[in-house]
Amino acid sequence: RVEEPRWQKAWDDNQSFVVNTDDKRDPYYVLEMFPYPSGRIHMGHVRNYTLGDVVARFKRARGFNVLHPMGWDAFGLPAENAAMEKKVHPATWTYDNIATMRQQLKSMGLSLDWAREIATCHPEYYRHEQAMFLDFLEAGLVYRKEASVNWDPVDQTVLANEQVIDGRGWRSGALVERKKLSQWFFKITAYSDDLLSALDSLDRWPDKVRLMQKNWIGRSEGLRLRFDVAGDKKDGIEVFTTRPDTLFGASFVAISPDHPLAAKLSGLRADIKDFIDECHRTGTSEAAIETAEKMGFDTGLRVTHPFDETWELPVYIANFVLMGYGTGAIFGCPAHDQRDLDFARKYDLEVLPVVIPEGSDPAGFEVGAEAYTGPGKLANSEFLDGMSVDQAKAETAKRVEAQGRGKREVNYRLRDWLVSRQRPWGCPIPMIRCEKCGYVPAEDLPVLLPDELKFESAGNPLVSHPTWKHVDCPQCGGAAERETDTCDTFVDSSWYFARFADPNSEAPVNKDAAAYWLPVDQYIGGIEHAILHLLYARFFTRGLHKFGYAKVDEPFSSLFTQGMVCHETYKNAAGEWVTPDEIEKRDGKAYLKGSDVAVEIGSSEKMSKSKKNVIAPETIIDVYGADTVRWFMLSDTPPERDIEWTDEGAAGCWRFVQRLWRLVEEAGELPAPGTAPEGASELPAPGTAPEGASELRRATHRAIAAVTDDVEHLRFNRAVAQIYTLAGMIDAKAAPADRREALESLVLLFAPMMPHLAESCWQALGHATLVVDAPWPKADPALVRSDTLTIAVQVNGKRRGEITIPAEASEDSVKAAAMADDGVLRSLEGKAPKRIIVVPKRIVNIVV
RNA sequence: GCGGGCGUGGCGGAAUGGUAGACGCAACGGACUUAAAAUCCGUAGGGCCGCAAGGCUCGUGUGAGUUCAAGUCUCACCGCCCGCACCA
Numbered sequence: 001r002v003e004e005p006r007w008q009k010a011w012d013d014n015q016s017f018v019v020n021t022d023d024k025r026d027p028y029y030v031l032e033m034f035p036y037p038s039g040r041i042h043m044g045h046v047r048n049y050t051l052g053d054v055v056a057r058f059k060r061a062r063g064f065n066v067l068h069p070m071g072w073d074a075f076g077l078p079a080e081n082a083a084m085e086k087k088v089h090p091a092t093w094t095y096d097n098i099a100t101m102r103q104q105l106k107s108m109g110l111s112l113d114w115a116r117e118i119a120t121c122h123p124e125y126y127r128h129e130q131a132m133f134l135d136f137l138e139a140g141l142v143y144r145k146e147a148s149v150n151w152d153p154v155d156q157t158v159l160a161n162e163q164v165i166d167g168r169g170w171r172s173g174a175l176v177e178r179k180k181l182s183q184w185f186f187k188i189t190a191y192s193d194d195l196l197s198a199l200d201s202l203d204r205w206p207d208k209v210r211l212m213q214k215n216w217i218g219r220s221e222g223l224r225l226r227f228d229v230a231g232d233k234k235d236g237i238e239v240f241t242t243r244p245d246t247l248f249g250a251s252f253v254a255i256s257p258d259h260p261l262a263a264k265l266s267g268l269r270a271d272i273k274d275f276i277d278e279c280h281r282t283g284t285s286e287a288a289i290e291t292a293e294k295m296g297f298d299t300g301l302r303v304t305h306p307f308d309e310t311w312e313l314p315v316y317i318a319n320f321v322l323m324g325y326g327t328g329a330i331f332g333c334p335a336h337d338q339r340d341l342d343f344a345r346k347y348d349l350e351v352l353p354v355v356i357p358e359g360s361d362p363a364g365f366e367v368g369a370e371a372y373t374g375p376g377k378l379a380n381s382e383f384l385d386g387m388s389v390d391q392a393k394a395e396t397a398k399r400v401e402a403q404g405r406g407k408r409e410v411n412y413r414l415r416d417w418l419v420s421r422q423r424p425w426g427c428p429i430p431m432i433r434c435e436k437c438g439y440v441p442a443e444d445l446p447v448l449l450p451d452e453l454k455f456e457s458a459g460n461p462l463v464s465h466p467t468w469k470h471v472d473c474p475q476c477g478g479a480a481e482r483e484t485d486t487c488d489t490f491v492d493s494s495w496y497f498a499r500f501a502d503p504n505s506e507a508p509v510n511k512d513a514a515a516y517w518l519p520v521d522q523y524i525g526g527i528e529h530a531i532l533h534l535l536y537a538r539f540f541t542r543g544l545h546k547f548g549y550a551k552v553d554e555p556f557s558s559l560f561t562q563g564m565v566c567h568e569t570y571k572n573a574a575g576e577w578v579t580p581d582e583i584e585k586r587d588g589k590a591y592l593k594g595s596d597v598a599v600e601i602g603s604s605e606k607m608s609k610s611k612k613n614v615i616a617p618e619t620i621i622d623v624y625g626a627d628t629v630r631w632f633m634l635s636d637t638p639p640e641r642d643i644e645w646t647d648e649g650a651a652g653c654w655r656f657v658q659r660l661w662r663l664v665e666e667a668g669e670l671p672a673p674g675t676a677p678e679g680a681s682e683l684p685a686p687g688t689a690p691e692g693a694s695e696l697r698r699a700t701h702r703a704i705a706a707v708t709d710d711v712e713h714l715r716f717n718r719a720v721a722q723i724y725t726l727a728g729m730i731d732a733k734a735a736p737a738d739r740r741e742a743l744e745s746l747v748l749l750f751a752p753m754m755p756h757l758a759e760s761c762w763q764a765l766g767h768a769t770l771v772v773d774a775p776w777p778k779a780d781p782a783l784v785r786s787d788t789l790t791i792a793v794q795v796n797g798k799r800r801g802e803i804t805i806p807a808e809a810s811e812d813s814v815k816a817a818a819m820a821d822d823g824v825l826r827s828l829e830g831k832a833p834k835r836i837i838v839v840p841k842r843i844v845n846i847v848v
Numbered sequence: 849g850c851g852g853g854c855g856u857g858g859c860g861g862a863a864u865g866g867u868a869g870a871c872g873c874a875a876c877g878g879a880c881u882u883a884a885a886a887u888c889c890g891u892a893g894g895g896c897c898g899c900a901a902g903g904c905u906c907g908u909g910u911g912a913g914u915u916c917a918a919g920u921c922u923c924a925c926c927g928c929c930c931g932c933a934c935c936a
Binding site: 033035036038073076078149150159160161163208211215216284287288289290292294324338339414415418421422423488489490493527528529530531564603605635636637638641642643644646648649652658659662718720723724728791792793796797799802823834836837842843844845847 | 859930
């Protein structure tokens, strides 16, 4: 039987995973995204940390000095909720959770250097974050600006987007309002171009993540231009457009409800104020704004067309125009933009096509329900007529610039990073507000969170705390107040990978240790972080570089994004979710345990409390052991795809663990460890003639080659299949020396995946050392090659036969063999081939 | 709404443009057993022909296209999933 705690202790005693910078081996840094200490680990963690652990153990076996640390992303909203419910300090709840989860992670047998453990809520971590905030401030990368928040008028608190449910506060049920607050921002847009262009260098990131980041940064070239207010040439509305070519198709101008002009108008007219209030009833999230029904309000204001003073366009306030992008105002060309077209149809505005697709008649071309966004020739556009879209863009821009009415501009969708959070359980922003001096950096770092946080009254406890915020101004010494906003938790996770290089450093980041370890060689985590966390970490690393802490700009040289862990869902007759524990299955149907009450089996979905389809890892580890759970996470499903947890699959993995153990236990009489296998002159014997080598030896070396390649590329499901195949080939009839080689190789190959079982097997095979210290096996190329090949022969692309040929057969001999095959002759029916295509070592296709 | 992804047997999946279904799960048949479990051996995409060996044919969400050859490339469509800046 596999004794997991025993081996975990052996690794501990051996200090197997403790690493230092003074090591002759090459460094390799494996990191999985650190967990939020929510209470217990979930299957998503198990998958993430299993994947990372395989990489770490594999690289270690291949001779690298592997850094594999663990920590806790410990600030955040759930601790505040727990504090409110359970009347405890968020810190108490958080540290309790960390203790539980640390034990759970240890039970998985992860090859972690626990000496480097960090928690972002610990003052020893966040004091450095505060110091870096001041670094960013000094570098001019921090500033204050007004921004909208979701405001709960009953609870008197700011709500996170996820706390807004159907436009109402989750706790109070009150209709949420949008409210403006002055808040702290990081100037990430200073790096827009750099963050975008450096994506090209991240060639070991998934293409989809790079594409998502590219679209998120959203570089677009366009024109900023001013529309004059009719009858008032001094006043104008600036719009940004990427389609200046369509200017003659304009039929309205629309401004955001948050536009300064909208604010001015709302002060003058009650109906406009009502409309803007209406717009503000949707949440602040982009999804909420964009999916809301398009609404517009004609302000009565008119602007004149830049190229025709007699042409007046109405000015609308429209709920789909975002203040955060461009100038917060657009001109609408309904014929060539779908959203403008929907708007024009709703408010009965003109739709004039100005770009005519090639081959269409300008007079007869009409836009119906769909806007035309393709290429074509300009029409109905005076001096632009007949031009291509690109020519017309350039010409319009030239004339607008000549008029002094605007200029060409590159715009980014990326907005500056709002880091202020009106919450007590976060890293305090180290600023002090003085009536006389304005905002002044705190000098007494760390700015500690108070030991007491009371959640009884509405609003932020840091604001209502009796003493915490009252301090003297560091500059003038007068009475002043601390900033009560804390940092977005994304700030905490934007530099933790650098802290791991030396978690006890007096500086935020030990630059020597960072130079040795950074960048992270392999970063692994959920696809849900593909944009924000990774982008913020990339930005922060540029800061670390600028302030002299790091020598790199990019934090993660290779990125892997894993899929989610899913499970079937169950619902009772009343349509309520039912947990997997409450049901049993008979003949593929589900019933409430011990009854005939049928339960509906629903689709497989991401494990979540709300759908009650969560399987607790600790119970599975109790029943089957950590190795079984790890094996399940690696088997079958490619790691980047969603995996479905099934009881049958888990039981199957457990049986395989047993089978491997039996295979070793019942191996019978084997030569002593280190004896050369038969057919090999010595151990190893690379490249020597494999004459007489057994099928088992060949299979062993093929498996070593394949698993090595698969693990190197994180194709764990394929590596698992290779291990099954090799295990299936080991039988008692093989020569004892070959069997020893096969068994030892097998154990070494699955050791990164099932480390406890591997140690037990290694010991049973007569080794006194730990498998964790054994080097990775080497495949003998001579044994991986095969001398003969069986390839298919097609006639007109259909498989009609197969031939067995020497691996190095000449093209002519392959052709001859193909033409002699019975099945081929039958289907040729005597016809002469027109062409014979021979793809060496692959296939022959005879075309008749 | 915008952005990204996925779709192959009963199920998870494999397949540098080159024998579709490796490997596993479930299933079925056999061995072992008083019996069951466990274990071991074997079978298996659908249809048709054949006693059999084997052969024919259809088949990777749908429809078109490129190619000697398409699960793989191109276009259009359908379905499902994820992200959207205050969840982490």
